[in-house]
Amino acid sequence: MLRICTSPVLVSALMLAASAFGVEAIKKDAKFTTVAQRFQTDFGLSLKLAQVDDGLFAKNHVVSALKPEHLDHALQILTWMEAELRRYPTGFVKKHSPKNLVLANTCISKTAKGQALTYSPTFIAEKATDSILVTVPGTMTPTIEILGRGYLHQVLFANILANVKEADSPISLAHWKTLESDDSKLETEPAKRLLKSSNRREGLYKTLWDAWEFNELTNVAKTDPKTKQRMDLMKGWMTSLDPQFDEAFWTALAVVPEDQRVVCLNDLTDTHSNARIKADPEIQSDISKLEKQWGFKVLWEPGSAAPPMPVKVRLEYSYFTDKKLTEFKVFMRMCRKQLEIYPGQITSRLHVKNLYMLDTFNFRGFGVAGQGMSWLPQVSFAYGLRSFDPAVVKSMDFLRRTIHHEVLHLMDRAFSKEGGPIYGSYWDSLNQEGFHYKIGSPGALNSPSQLRFYKDNTKWQGFAEPYGMNIATDDRATLYGRMMTAHLADEGRGDQPFLEKLKTDKILKAKTDRLIEFFQLLKRDLTIPAGSPLYSRLGGVFGPAK
Numbered sequence: 001m002l003r004i005c006t007s008p009v010l011v012s013a014l015m016l017a018a019s020a021f022g023v024e025a026i027k028k029d030a031k032f033t034t035v036a037q038r039f040q041t042d043f044g045l046s047l048k049l050a051q052v053d054d055g056l057f058a059k060n061h062v063v064s065a066l067k068p069e070h071l072d073h074a075l076q077i078l079t080w081m082e083a084e085l086r087r088y089p090t091g092f093v094k095k096h097s098p099k100n101l102v103l104a105n106t107c108i109s110k111t112a113k114g115q116a117l118t119y120s121p122t123f124i125a126e127k128a129t130d131s132i133l134v135t136v137p138g139t140m141t142p143t144i145e146i147l148g149r150g151y152l153h154q155v156l157f158a159n160i161l162a163n164v165k166e167a168d169s170p171i172s173l174a175h176w177k178t179l180e181s182d183d184s185k186l187e188t189e190p191a192k193r194l195l196k197s198s199n200r201r202e203g204l205y206k207t208l209w210d211a212w213e214f215n216e217l218t219n220v221a222k223t224d225p226k227t228k229q230r231m232d233l234m235k236g237w238m239t240s241l242d243p244q245f246d247e248a249f250w251t252a253l254a255v256v257p258e259d260q261r262v263v264c265l266n267d268l269t270d271t272h273s274n275a276r277i278k279a280d281p282e283i284q285s286d287i288s289k290l291e292k293q294w295g296f297k298v299l300w301e302p303g304s305a306a307p308p309m310p311v312k313v314r315l316e317y318s319y320f321t322d323k324k325l326t327e328f329k330v331f332m333r334m335c336r337k338q339l340e341i342y343p344g345q346i347t348s349r350l351h352v353k354n355l356y357m358l359d360t361f362n363f364r365g366f367g368v369a370g371q372g373m374s375w376l377p378q379v380s381f382a383y384g385l386r387s388f389d390p391a392v393v394k395s396m397d398f399l400r401r402t403i404h405h406e407v408l409h410l411m412d413r414a415f416s417k418e419g420g421p422i423y424g425s426y427w428d429s430l431n432q433e434g435f436h437y438k439i440g441s442p443g444a445l446n447s448p449s450q451l452r453f454y455k456d457n458t459k460w461q462g463f464a465e466p467y468g469m470n471i472a473t474d475d476r477a478t479l480y481g482r483m484m485t486a487h488l489a490d491e492g493r494g495d496q497p498f499l500e501k502l503k504t505d506k507i508l509k510a511k512t513d514r515l516i517e518f519f520q521l522l523k524r525d526l527t528i529p530a531g532s533p534l535y536s537r538l539g540g541v542f543g544p545a546k
């Protein structure tokens with residue numbers, strides 16, 4: 001992914017404080033105490049911070065305490081926990097939830113074997129201390145939030161279940177087991193996963209709190225009587241616990257909240273909004289050339305599908321209309337010229353399904369310039385051109401790099417294998433000692449150098465762009481984007497800052513060599529013929545302009 005801009009993370013000056021002092025600092029933080037008061041008053045939950053030597057909460061778990069630099073993340077998690085808890089009928093959480101909410105950085109069960117790192121955030125219901133243990137991760141991503149929200153409901157469910165006399169209850173496991181659906185008949189993977197999960201009581205319960213899944217399961221229930229029985233049973237049981245869980249409540253739960261909506265910004269009633277783009281022979285020729293060569297479909301018309309993002313958070317998108325015909329035309333031409341140099345041996349193996357050509361592409365409030373969608377059963381990628389200005393050289397250069405950046409993500413996923421030149425720790429170890437990527441390297445969580453990420457990390461060698469410090473694959477993608485456009489940038493004068501850096505930064509040079517090695521092996525393995533323009537471009541990074 002490539003964001004148009006990244007907001008700096010502000011953290012307190014207390015970052016380097018010792019751990020015990022850290023917990024005290026968080027406890028005294030005004031924002032934290034305000035939230036803690038609300039949790040106490042509204043949900044009857046006492047917000048606590050686990051200490052390393054905490055006799056109570058560390059009884060069954062190896063706990064590491066929160067540090068001041070985790071405060072922002074803790075507040076984020078508490079914000080969406082509060083939002084989830086407020087969805088329950090008044091008084092319900094107070095009555096049915098554990099009494100303590102304990103925050104830690106990590107929390108590993110003493111009975112678990114061989115797990116150095118656990119998934120975070122985790123929500124653990126601990127009966128012995130009447131607590132929900134919540135871990136606050138060092139890095140926050142949209143996926144974490146969505147998964148975390150689901151876990152919170154599951155933990156609450158486990159607690160409610162533990163408090164009722166199960167055997168007499170219609171929700172008893174023995175009875176529930178008789179209502180399982182056969183998930184093998186469903187066609188699509190997501191539908192199968194959903195049904196499988198709804199076969200378990202906690203899985204179905206969780207589904208009710210995700211409007212997307214709730215609606216999907218309701219659809220399944222129309223043709224699958226057992227699913228309908230399970231849903232009715234769960235809802236009826238909840239109503240028996242609290243009559244506020246009535247029909248109106250369930251209807252409201254099925255409404256997708258504003259902040260999770262996919263919003264198309266095109267005026268779809270205007271069917272001629274892109275008539276000129278449609279009739280433009282140059283644009284259409286560029287589109288069809290690319291489609292033919294890559295085997296993908298270019299999605300560019302208003303009314304085309306939304307870009308398929310991995311999690312259901314706010315997504316705003318629009319396709320181009322004639323109002324921005326020039327921008328679209330210039331980008332389409334540049335895109336065709338950049339993408340056509342990839343040989344068929346590579347494009348045919350990437351199996352790209354769609355290329356989304358978007359104008360607006362906002363994912364949770366951030367503008368996205370490019371996105372490789374390698375998580376899809378068949379990969380796709382997208383460009384978002386909201387900020388693109390063909391009259392501005394820097395804007396042209398940025399988007400030209402982005403075009404290749406996303407291709408590298410797809411290639412990384414498809415062709416980089418264990419033991420290869422750009423794979424895993426073999427690549428990571430090229431970095432200076434002490435450097436950790438923000439995402440995906442175990443050391444990142446405990447490394448003080450990561451705190452104010454870009455600001456504190458300018459000293460590190462080996463990066464084409466600070467954005468590459470986020471995660472190894474973006475390190476490669478940003479570098480590759482620079483390599484592929486090094487002599488085209490600045491209207492053909494070349495990307496001088498990058499080319500100069502290559503001469504002095506040995507790590508950057510070593511990474512460049514690794515990428516070239518990766519491509520050379522690929523050339524051999526896929527028997528790509530000599531003279532491929534992709535390879536002349538790569539080979540030309542150190543030579544004269546091509």
Ligand SMILES: [Zn+2]
Nearest residue numbers: 001002474477
């Ligand atoms: Zn990226």
